[in-house]
Amino acid sequence: xxxxxxxxxxxTAGSVDDGKSTLIGRLLHDSKSIFEDQLSAISKTSExxxxxxxxxxxxxxxxxxxxxxxxxxxxxxxxFATPKRKFIIGDTPGHEQYTRNMVTAASTANLVVILIDxxxxxxxxxxxxxxxxxxVGVPHIVLAVNKMDMVDYSEDTFNTIVAEYRAFAAQLGxxxxxxxxxSALNGDMVVEHGDNLGWYKGAPxxxxxxxxxxxxxxxxxxxxxxxxxxxxxxxxxxxxxxxxMGRIESGEVAxxxxxxxLPSGRTSKVKEIVTYDGKLQRAYAxxxxxxxxxxxxxxxxxxxxxxxxxxxxxxKEFEAxxxxxxxxxxxxxRKYIIKHTTRMVKCLFSxxxxxxDVNTLAHHETGKLNMNDIAxxxxxxxxxxxxxxxxxxxxxxxxxVIDEATNNTVAAGMMV
Amino acid sequence: MTAHTFTHxxxxxxxxxxxxxxxxxECKNPALLFSGGKDSIVMLRLAEKAFRPAKFPxxxxxxxxxxxxxxxxxxxxKLAADLGERLIVRSLEDSIKRGTIVIKDPDKPRNPYQSVTxxxxxxxxxFDACMGGARRDEEKARAKERIxxxxxxFGQWDPKNQRPELWDLYNTRVxxxxxxxxxxxxNWTEMDIWEYIAREKLYIPEIYxxxxxxxxxxxxxxxxxxxxxxxxxxxxxxxxxxxxxTVGDMTCTAPxxxxxxxxxxxxxxxxxxxxxxxGATRMDDQTSEASMELRKKxxxx
Numbered sequence: 001x002x003x004x005x006x007x008x009x010x011x012t013a014g015s016v017d018d019g020k021s022t023l024i025g026r027l028l029h030d031s032k033s034i035f036e037d038q039l040s041a042i043s044k045t046s047e048x049x050x051x052x053x054x055x056x057x058x059x060x061x062x063x064x065x066x067x068x069x070x071x072x073x074x075x076x077x078x079x080f081a082t083p084k085r086k087f088i089i090g091d092t093p094g095h096e097q098y099t100r101n102m103v104t105a106a107s108t109a110n111l112v113v114i115l116i117d118x119x120x121x122x123x124x125x126x127x128x129x130x131x132x133x134x135x136v137g138v139p140h141i142v143l144a145v146n147k148m149d150m151v152d153y154s155e156d157t158f159n160t161i162v163a164e165y166r167a168f169a170a171q172l173g174x175x176x177x178x179x180x181x182x183s184a185l186n187g188d189m190v191v192e193h194g195d196n197l198g199w200y201k202g203a204p205x206x207x208x209x210x211x212x213x214x215x216x217x218x219x220x221x222x223x224x225x226x227x228x229x230x231x232x233x234x235x236x237x238x239x240x241x242x243x244x245m246g247r248i249e250s251g252e253v254a255x256x257x258x259x260x261x262l263p264s265g266r267t268s269k270v271k272e273i274v275t276y277d278g279k280l281q282r283a284y285a286x287x288x289x290x291x292x293x294x295x296x297x298x299x300x301x302x303x304x305x306x307x308x309x310x311x312x313x314x315x316k317e318f319e320a321x322x323x324x325x326x327x328x329x330x331x332x333x334r335k336y337i338i339k340h341t342t343r344m345v346k347c348l349f350s351x352x353x354x355x356x357d358v359n360t361l362a363h364h365e366t367g368k369l370n371m372n373d374i375a376x377x378x379x380x381x382x383x384x385x386x387x388x389x390x391x392x393x394x395x396x397x398x399x400x401v402i403d404e405a406t407n408n409t410v411a412a413g414m415m416v
Numbered sequence: 417m418t419a420h421t422f423t424h425x426x427x428x429x430x431x432x433x434x435x436x437x438x439x440x441x442e443c444k445n446p447a448l449l450f451s452g453g454k455d456s457i458v459m460l461r462l463a464e465k466a467f468r469p470a471k472f473p474x475x476x477x478x479x480x481x482x483x484x485x486x487x488x489x490x491x492x493x494k495l496a497a498d499l500g501e502r503l504i505v506r507s508l509e510d511s512i513k514r515g516t517i518v519i520k521d522p523d524k525p526r527n528p529y530q531s532v533t534x535x536x537x538x539x540x541x542x543f544d545a546c547m548g549g550a551r552r553d554e555e556k557a558r559a560k561e562r563i564x565x566x567x568x569x570f571g572q573w574d575p576k577n578q579r580p581e582l583w584d585l586y587n588t589r590v591x592x593x594x595x596x597x598x599x600x601x602x603n604w605t606e607m608d609i610w611e612y613i614a615r616e617k618l619y620i621p622e623i624y625x626x627x628x629x630x631x632x633x634x635x636x637x638x639x640x641x642x643x644x645x646x647x648x649x650x651x652x653x654x655x656x657x658x659x660x661x662t663v664g665d666m667t668c669t670a671p672x673x674x675x676x677x678x679x680x681x682x683x684x685x686x687x688x689x690x691x692x693x694x695g696a697t698r699m700d701d702q703t704s705e706a707s708m709e710l711r712k713k714x715x716x717x
Contacts (some may be wrong), residue, residue, distance in 0.1 A: 005423060005424050006422075006423065006424060006427075007424035007427045007428070075560070076559045076560045077552045077559055077560075077602075077603070078553075078559065079552070079553045079603070079605045081605070081607065085424075086424040086605075086608070088603055100580055101580075103580075103582070104580045104581060104582050107582040107583045108582075108583060108584070228434070228437040228438065228441055229437045229440055229441045229467075231467065231469070231470050232470065233469045233470040233471070235469075235470075237469070238469045238470075241469060243469075245437055245466070245467075246437075247430060247433070247434045274469075275465070276464055276465040276468050277465075284422070286422075286427065286430050286431075287422075287426075287430055288429075288430040288433035288434050288437075288465075288466070301441050325580045337589075339585050339587065340585075342438075342441070344442075394583065395583070398582070398583045398585065399585065400582055400583075400585045400587060402587055402589060407587070407589040407590060407591060408579060408587075409579045409580050409581075409582075409587045412580070412582045
């Protein structure tokens with residue numbers, strides 16, 4: 001099945017002025033993912049606003065409030081496909097107060113396109129976007145140096161920006177960056193190479209998006225299977241059936257494999273891998289399956305199946321990088337709820353180590369956390385969690401914090 | 417099966433199954449909105465994949481406008497019966513009788529009123545979560561909605577005040593009286609739906625495939641003749657080969673001219689079409705640039 005199309009999720013980071021919406025519009029337009037009725041709607045709007053050409057950025061302006069104010073206020077998802085891949089774009093606004101939106105969109109992305117205006121070079125917001133991408137562990141980074149038409153398509157300008165960016169990225173431990181010069185407005189290096197950047201020998205952005213290897217973005221080594229739902233049909237036919245439903249978050253499992261159930265530590269063997277389409281001998285992340293075991297042991301939602309090699313931690317205390325998302329600041333006197341894999345438990349913040357200035361990356365001592373703050377914290381939970389370092393496993397190293405009073409999601413955490 | 421054969425459809429399917437299981441596990445009293453349309457038929461197959469060999473841990477619910485195509489209602493009843501799952505139907509007529517919906521013109525589209533009966537049904541059964549088959553590629557407002565979309569006591573969606581949704585850690589918590597709408601196929605496109613229908617060999621209402629039908633042309637649209645829509649003086653009834661891309665209210669759902677007689681041929685047509693699904697077929701969405709956003713704010717799903 002070499003012609004099977006894969007799914008790639010990516011986000012774009014940059015401000016309105018960097019031409020982000022234009023880039024997305026260009027990708028959709030040049031890959032023929034824009035339909036005539038959409039084009040005619042934005043042509044009319046462009047005309048109404050007195051523009052001479054169709055403003056492709058209008059394609060991504062979703063809500064009434066945004067259209068009125070000409071801004072993007074929240075994460076929006078766009079879809080397009082080429083014969084090689086299906087793409088989901090998380091469109092995130094670059095405005096200062098929206099760190100939380102970028103963290104949100106980045107959390108599920110394979111790749112981030114960081115946009116730079118070639119006239120302005122590496123800005124504070126470029127550093128911020130790069131830091132956030134590395135914090136959330138986005139596996140692939142593309143630096144799109146846009147508006148090359150405004151600097152006469154100068155190779156020197158591009159090289160200077162790239163050198164400065166790479167030096168900064170290296171400080172964050174990021175070495176794998178693909179840098180592409182571009183004019184989204186004119187379509188250079190988005191889908192087609194164009195005639196203006198002959199000196200650049202790399203592939204256009206879409207080509208890169210179609211071919212970047214994402215098979216290893218998930219951890220393929222460590223089997224992690226959080227139990228979501230225990231299936232007990234209690235029918236004549238399935239009288240004794242007891243299946244543990246869930247999604248393999250990482251690694252793989254085969255019939256006969258010895259597994260350990262955490263946090264209890266009991267062990268058993270995989271008897272069957274059941275799916276609607278028949279039984280399997282072996283299953284891989286990220287398949288959703290149902291496992292039955294050779295032994296009857298007490299298992300419920302929130303437990304995790306793992307294998308003896310590469311065990312996770314079982315802990316009631318841990319440290320994490322936290323992004324505070326809510327308008328109401330952290331109240332250290334209160335208990336919150338944590339959702340981690342399929343487990344929900346009470347938690348409290350035992351220590352605030354430091355806050356990170358996302359613009360300078362400097363660490364500051366702090367006693368409080370406000371919206372968009374990023375901090376290193378120590379936490380305690382009421383029941384043990386089965387966890388990994390986020391850098392090793394995005395699924396078992398991530399959590400959200402919920403305010404019990406409002407039920408809002410107030411923070412996103414990454415275990416360190 | 418290796419990582420290399422895990423296709424985009426496999427990825428989307430696994431994500432949807434994961435979402436449905438989260439709803440079953442964390443919500444007290446969920447329901448699955450099922451209309452007999454193609455997207456909700458895909459939802460039904462995903463629910464089978466998520467919960468078989470057991471029964472679904474929720475009932476199927478349909479809010480019937482009584483403006484639906486008879487073929488779609490027949491499919492709704494047949495599929496629910498074949499699966500042996502419980503189907504709850506509540507009709508706009510009930511709300512009209514109660515006086516909670518006042519219809520100005522009985523022949524006009526009824527989609528705007530659906531929210532009323534839906535909210536009444538949610539209250540009647542005390543549902544805290546309703547899963548629906550809406551997709552983000554359908555419409556601009558949907559593109560900005562979360563998979564788990566929180567609604568207040570009045571069923572209202574506040575686009576500026578949505579809960580952040582990170583990784584696939586969904587926040588399902590609500591207070592009494594509030595509820596969430598869950599969209600497990602948020603990330604699917606029209607094309608994905610057709611590819612899945614073909615792959616899974618799903619039975620869908622015949623009117624999705626090309627057939628001869630009496631229609632009249634109004635403006636840019638082709639409108640099916642039915643007991644609700646009759647030609648006005650001067651309008652010509654034509655017989656065309658058409659299919660429906662969506663099957664909503666009969667008074668505002670337009671078919672497209674087509675000769676595609678099976679899912680594979682529809683996939684081929686879909687890959688070359690230059691008009692969006694709702695743009696081609698939903699006259700009620702064209703009234704203003706923000707019509708869907710406004711309806712969702714009023715409790716529409």
